[in-house]
Amino acid sequence: MINGIEEKQFATIEGGVCAAKGFKANGLNCGLNKDKNKNDLGLVVSDVMCNAAAVYTTNKVKGAPILVTKAHLAACGGRTRGFIANSKNANTCNIDGVEKAEAMCQLAAKALGIQPEEIVVASTGVIAQILPIEPIAEHVEELAAGLSYEGNQKAANAIMTTDTVMKEIAVEFELDGKSCRMGGMAKGSGMIHPNMATTLNFITTDAAVGSELLQKALSDVVKVTYNCLSVDGDTSTNDTVLLMANGLAGNPEVTSESEEYKIFKSALYFVMMNLTRMLAKDGEGASKLIECTCAGAPDLDTAITVARSVVRSPLVKSAMFGRDANCGRIFCAIGYAEADFDIDRMEVAMSSENGRVEVYRDGAGIEFSEEKAEEILSADEIFIHIDLHQGDAYAKAWGCDLTYDYVRINGDYRT
Amino acid sequence: MINGIEEKQFATIEGGVCAAKGFKANGLNCGLNKDKNKNDLGLVVSDVMCNAAAVYTTNKVKGAPILVTKAHLAACGGRTRGFIANSKNANTCNIDGVEKAEAMCQLAAKALGIQPEEIVVASTGVIAQILPIEPIAEHVEELAAGLSYEGNQKAANAIMTTDTVMKEIAVEFELDGKSCRMGGMAKGSGMIHPNMATTLNFITTDAAVGSELLQKALSDVVKVTYNCLSVDGDTSTNDTVLLMANGLAGNPEVTSESEEYKIFKSALYFVMMNLTRMLAKDGEGASKLIECTCAGAPDLDTAITVARSVVRSPLVKSAMFGRDANCGRIFCAIGYAEADFDIDRMEVAMSSENGRVEVYRDGAGIEFSEEKAEEILSADEIFIHIDLHQGDAYAKAWGCDLTYDYVRINGDYRT
Numbered sequence: 140m141i142n143g144i145e146e147k148q149f150a151t152i153e154g155g156v157c158a159a160k161g162f163k164a165n166g167l168n169c170g171l172n173k174d175k176n177k178n179d180l181g182l183v184v185s186d187v188m189c190n191a192a193a194v195y196t197t198n199k200v201k202g203a204p205i206l207v208t209k210a211h212l213a214a215c216g217g218r219t220r221g222f223i224a225n226s227k228n229a230n231t232c233n234i235d236g237v238e239k240a241e242a243m244c245q246l247a248a249k250a251l252g253i254q255p256e257e258i259v260v261a262s263t264g265v266i267a268q269i270l271p272i273e274p275i276a277e278h279v280e281e282l283a284a285g286l287s288y289e290g291n292q293k294a295a296n297a298i299m300t301t302d303t304v305m306k307e308i309a310v311e312f313e314l315d316g317k318s319c320r321m322g323g324m325a326k327g328s329g330m331i332h333p334n335m336a337t338t339l340n341f342i343t344t345d346a347a348v349g350s351e352l353l354q355k356a357l358s359d360v361v362k363v364t365y366n367c368l369s370v371d372g373d374t375s376t377n378d379t380v381l382l383m384a385n386g387l388a389g390n391p392e393v394t395s396e397s398e399e400y401k402i403f404k405s406a407l408y409f410v411m412m413n414l415t416r417m418l419a420k421d422g423e424g425a426s427k428l429i430e431c432t433c434a435g436a437p438d439l440d441t442a443i444t445v446a447r448s449v450v451r452s453p454l455v456k457s458a459m460f461g462r463d464a465n466c467g468r469i470f471c472a473i474g475y476a477e478a479d480f481d482i483d484r485m486e487v488a489m490s491s492e493n494g495r496v497e498v499y500r501d502g503a504g505i506e507f508s509e510e511k512a513e514e515i516l517s518a519d520e521i522f523i524h525i526d527l528h529q530g531d532a533y534a535k536a537w538g539c540d541l542t543y544d545y546v547r548i549n550g551d552y553r554t
Numbered sequence: 555m556i557n558g559i560e561e562k563q564f565a566t567i568e569g570g571v572c573a574a575k576g577f578k579a580n581g582l583n584c585g586l587n588k589d590k591n592k593n594d595l596g597l598v599v600s601d602v603m604c605n606a607a608a609v610y611t612t613n614k615v616k617g618a619p620i621l622v623t624k625a626h627l628a629a630c631g632g633r634t635r636g637f638i639a640n641s642k643n644a645n646t647c648n649i650d651g652v653e654k655a656e657a658m659c660q661l662a663a664k665a666l667g668i669q670p671e672e673i674v675v676a677s678t679g680v681i682a683q684i685l686p687i688e689p690i691a692e693h694v695e696e697l698a699a700g701l702s703y704e705g706n707q708k709a710a711n712a713i714m715t716t717d718t719v720m721k722e723i724a725v726e727f728e729l730d731g732k733s734c735r736m737g738g739m740a741k742g743s744g745m746i747h748p749n750m751a752t753t754l755n756f757i758t759t760d761a762a763v764g765s766e767l768l769q770k771a772l773s774d775v776v777k778v779t780y781n782c783l784s785v786d787g788d789t790s791t792n793d794t795v796l797l798m799a800n801g802l803a804g805n806p807e808v809t810s811e812s813e814e815y816k817i818f819k820s821a822l823y824f825v826m827m828n829l830t831r832m833l834a835k836d837g838e839g840a841s842k843l844i845e846c847t848c849a850g851a852p853d854l855d856t857a858i859t860v861a862r863s864v865v866r867s868p869l870v871k872s873a874m875f876g877r878d879a880n881c882g883r884i885f886c887a888i889g890y891a892e893a894d895f896d897i898d899r900m901e902v903a904m905s906s907e908n909g910r911v912e913v914y915r916d917g918a919g920i921e922f923s924e925e926k927a928e929e930i931l932s933a934d935e936i937f938i939h940i941d942l943h944q945g946d947a948y949a950k951a952w953g954c955d956l957t958y959d960y961v962r963i964n965g966d967y968r969t
Contacts, residue, residue, distance in 0.1 A: 199897040200889030232885050234918040266882020267919030376886050453868070457961055467681020470647050471791050474615030482614040503649040504682030543958050546872055 141534060142363045142439055147405045149310035155291035158309030158322035159345035160387040161186040162221075164290035166297030169278035171227040171264075171271070180275060181297030182247060182282050183341060184221035188257070189383035191219045192354040194361045200266075202229055202377035203236025207244065208259040215256050217350045222381060223247040223282075224261040224339060225275065226300050226326070231376045232267040239270045246276055250283035261339050261379045263300055263326065295324040298339050302326050306417040312406045314399045317390040319346040323410045327418040338365060338418060340380040342410060346403055347386035349394040356404045357382045364411040367443060367536040368419055369451035382407070419450075419537035420520075424544030429459055431523040434533040435485075441478040441527075442534035448476035449523055450538030459521055460540035464489070464512030466498040469523060484528045491518035556949060557778045557854055562820040564725040570706035573724030573737035574760035575802040576601040577636075579705035581712035584693035586642040586679075586686070595690060596712030597662060597697050598756060599636035603672070604798035606634045607769040609776045615681075617644055617792035618651025622659060623674040630671055632765045637796060638662040638697075639676040639754060640690065641715050641741070646791045647682040654685045661691055665698035676754050676794045678715055678741065710739040713754050717741050721832040727821045729814045732805040734761040738825045742833040753780060753833060755795040757825060761818055762801035764809040771819045772797045779826040782858055782951040783834055784866035797822070834865075834952035835935075839959030844874055846938040849948040850900075856893040856942075857949035863891035864938055865953030874936055875955035879904070879927030881913040884938060899943045906933030 140146075157164050162185050166178040191212055195205050212219060223243050230236050240260050248255040262270070285293075295305045309322030321344035348356070361380060386392065393399050420428040431449040436442035449455055452472035458465040466487070474482060487499035493514045496507045515521070555561075572579050577600050581593040606627055610620050627634060638658050645651050655675050663670040677685070700708075710720045724737030736759035763771070776795060801807065808814050835843040846864040851857035864870055867887035873880040881902070889897060902914035908929045911922045930936070
């Protein structure tokens with residue numbers, strides 16, 4: 140159990156955000172991105188209104204799209220038909236940001252024949268550059284006309300920035316005997332840090348779940364998935380996780396913390412945890428995934444703080460890149476985690492598909508074979524295991540190594 | 555005034571930790587470092603006992619030398635004769651760490667003909683590798699025999715790890731008509747972050763200052779110098795700042811917060827602020843210094859938090875390396891600073907010896923000439939100016955850019 144959520148395996152299926160009944164998607168290049176082969180504008184719409192839940196960046200600088208999305212969800216009693224999203228420009232710190240974000244919703248709504256408040260909006264890309272609305276205005280009808288139940292990858296491509304791979308997943312599960320589906324897409328890949336980053340995450344489901352529980356499930360799961368993801372310690376201005384449930388699966392609406400609710404939450408954890416891993420693995424310049432588990436913690440927050448401290452340490456990250464089993468850096472990162480625990484009781488190990496090695500016990504490092512350690516670190520998924528031996532709480536955090544490519548990408552991002 | 559300290563200019567002089575009367579130093583290669591041209595063992599000793607003040611890492615994992623130093627200072631009523639220090643091995647997370655740190659003091663004390671408790675100890679280098687005591691035992695008499703009033707650079711060289719330049723400074727000032735001197739040496743250069751890092755800092759003075767005020771002055775100055783330094787966000791296990799005052803200048807001992815105390819504190823700020831700048835500029839792989847000032851803050855802690863947030867952001871650091879005026883990243887880093895202030899009233903500017911450009915006002919970015927910005931960012935000292943316009947407090951923070959070399963150095967540190 141992580142944060143009261145049971146970790147279950149689910150069968151994955153194709154379809155991403157279109158896997159659930161009644162969700163159409165599309166994406167195209169409208170010209171914000173000079174590379175015509177890369178989409179920059181996406182649209183995902185449900186056939187009927189959805190209950191919606193959302194989590195946004197904690198940054199004081201909030202992208203204008205977030206302000207508009209909040210207002211529209213409020214205007215519709217927490218419900219929405221879908222969203223329009225663009226990459227290449229974050230529409231943030233601009234004098235006309237809200238105006239442009241509203242215009243995007245108006246354009247999409249007009250093309251769909253619905254009200255502007257029934258659509259929400261998200262943007263990702265460069266901050267503090269005026270968003271040109273013309274390319275969007277000129278392509279929005281084509282975008283709406285091309286919506287299809289198979290358009291998930293076009294939309295997933297549209298939200299990518301420096302991502303090198305598309306991130307989507309979908310699963311099937313049963314609620315009260317009805318088959319339900321849930322799918323998600325996400326984009327990273329820099330500026331990713333606890334409390335989210337320029338991650339845009341959209342999850343769709345045909346399960347019928349009441350608004351209040353939908354938000355509770357999302358908040359509980361975000362805490363132990365996206366908020367445990369760190370690529371570089373930067374928290375972006377535009378992060379948005381949006382969960383839409385249109386109820387078309389026909390199950391009786393989940394309105395209490397029943398067994399059905401637990402299954403739904405486990406499915407949501409599975410979807411978001413896997414997207415989180417994909418985001419970490421495709422972190423800017425990353426060559427490998429680092430997953431750190433902190434078990435035996437006195438409470439959940441301590442477990443999260445310790446695990447995150449390790450995956451965000453630039454020195455740990457650089458050592459992982461160099462396959463250098465410099466474990467002192469792991470102990471050091473555990474030690475400066477801002478949490479209250481007794482460091483002398485902990486045990487630490489490292490593992491990968493190539494084996495496992497214990498590195499710390501009884502208040503001191505353990506000698507280990509450098510050869511074995513290098514073999515372990517040569518895998519592309521590295522696991523760090525911490526057991527504090529002072530409680531039952533546990534949590535995981537995900538990150539990636541720090542590479543030359545991270546510096547190259549971010550030394551000259553805008554050109 | 556920063557934290558109640560007046561920022562004054564002082565005349566700098568030669569001599570580093572030997573500038574003040576009665577301080578001898580030496581350094582040599584004892585074999586911990588395979589490069590025979592690089593010292594790895596240093597010793598600094600005062601002719602008479604000194605009042606001492608110290609600040610240590612906040613990391614829960616504390617190097618054994620710190621435990622021994624604390625015990626020895628306590629045993630001598632907060633006084634000491636000097637210190638022995640080594641690089642290449644941090645003597646941390648080792649089962650025999652305290653034993654070895656004690657042995658270093660015993661060896662030095664024997665060679666000097668004093669008690670082991672009269673000497674303190676510091677180590678820096680790789681964590682969780684057993685420290686071989688033999689090379690130290692074999693060279694400690696040579697080390698003590700070679701102590702001289704001109705040995706400061708030999709000692710400063712001994713504490714360097716990945717530092718590319720030696721860091722020392724000394725100043726002259728007057729207390730009650732007596733000429734006093736103060737000098738310092740420091741080593742960085744990775745694992746440097748607010749609340750210190752593998753920074754070892756030793757400051758010597760011949761001014762006579764009471765123990766209590768010595769500690770107060772050091773704590774007040776550390777808060778706005780070393781603790782405002784960030785190279786990579788990692789806080790080390792071995793950080794130590796040691797301030798020793800032997801009173802040989804002959805001034806009446808400073809025992810109240812008099813004008814003399816204020817002058818002493820300004821001198822200490824000048825010495826430590828300049829060492830801080832040297833550490834930032836020589837951060838691992840750094841090609842330039844970033845100094846961020848946050849003025850107009852409601853209180854000091856807010857000013858520090860905001861300024862530190864900017865200099866530690868990997869995205870800001872990467873952009874500075876690439877001379878990319880991606881100011882959105884600066885606004886973003888200000889926005890996620892964990893402090894309570896109104897972001898819409900702030901103004902932001904960037905400058906260097908090549909000019910100045912305003913980049914943010916009235917809640918939005920300001921358009922600026924990219925050419926001009928690139929020219930500004932091509933300097934090797936970049937200044938970021940933030941005015942929150944909501945109070946009188948201000949603070950500075952220092953960092954460096956994030957470069958390919960940082961990754962190279964840390965991808966394979968131990969070999």
